[in-house]
Amino acid sequence: MDALTHAVADRRGNVAILFSLSLLPLMAVAGAGFDFMAMSTLRSQLQAAADAGALRAARELRLARMGNFDVTPFAKTAAQAVLARSVQPLSAITVSASLIDSNRAVQVNVSGVYEPKVLRVVYKQTVPLAAQSVARTNGFPICALGLDQKNKGAIFLQENARVTAQFCSVQSNSKHPQGLVGANNSVLAAGMICTAGGKFGNKINFTPDPITDCPVVPDPLAARAPPPVGGCTHTNEVVSSGTLTLMPGTYCGGLKVSNGAAVTLAPGAYVIKDGPLVVEGGASFKGVGVGIYFTGSNATFKFAPESSLSLSAPTSGALAGILLFEDRNATPLQQYEILSNDAPLLLGTIYLPQGKLYVNANKSIAQSSAFTIIVAQRMELYGGSNLILNSNYDSTNVPVPGGLNPGYAYLSK
Incomplete structure (x- = not known):
């Protein structure tokens, strides 16, 4: 009886040992399965990160022909935001981006290293993972954008008015059935x-x-910081005769140039505060490297029909690339008027996030500018004016503000 009991016990022990030994390969297979599932998940996340980075970078392409624009920071930000949500460990993450296809597309590569839980015991090394994505644009940079999303005619043309923007894109954001009007x-x-x-x-x-x-x-310029507004350097400034060079500063109460006066603006930032900028009566108003910021009550501009304009934006500083900039806290739909029949040079970006740009002239406007970009709440053109929005970005060192991209980005599969 004792021998039989011992034999049964031995068999049970052997079975337990054999069963335990048989679990080892099963556990190894299960562990390997976990690693393979984890790597599959990580590959999907890397692809999602690469796609997000490519789309973000492509949307930031400011110029279809700009070869030295670094899109990597935009790609990294978007890709890392996706990877931050990953529940699987991934180390040595790298994100790279480059312009391809004559700068009409962005290629993004995202890679990382996975440390297996079980497979590392077998292979004694980590597993590199990578994904690649390409996003393209339609190749047309924005040169006119009406921001108003609700009302009729965010971009509105009437009478014999023309807008000529041969190599760039014009968009109305208005969802109204007549969001864009050509009458x-x-x-x-x-x-x-x-x-x-x-x-x-x-x-x-x-x-x-x-x-x-x-x-x-x-709004492609929503994150653009306005220039600092200091104390008044001029108050109720009026130039009504002669030839005068004005210096950068804060012009409280506005600035008026009239009666054939010839004003040259020295390079720098000008703040028009609590009053309008008015050029009329045959006066001329010119400047190179000039940015003008409008803030406070009734801070608008009016360039009258008999005025003469020649302005180009700064190449550096707080207003780099910005020619005319409206305070985002301005009264909605204040009117900014270009009526001049002698305004061949308006080089830079006109940014009126709350305002209405009103153009009513009988001659071409901005035709000698390498580029002119308009971002306004509304844009209305009347009379026989021809607003020419060139996009010859390579011919000037005035920068195009970031965010004014070549239209829409889409993934190229």
């Missing part, structure tokens, strides 16, 4: 015309035919 004999001609809502006008009013129901383009 009478007006003509809007651009590389691409887009409206978030509908359009009003005939084929003769638009070249090419506008694309409707486009995605809204967020």
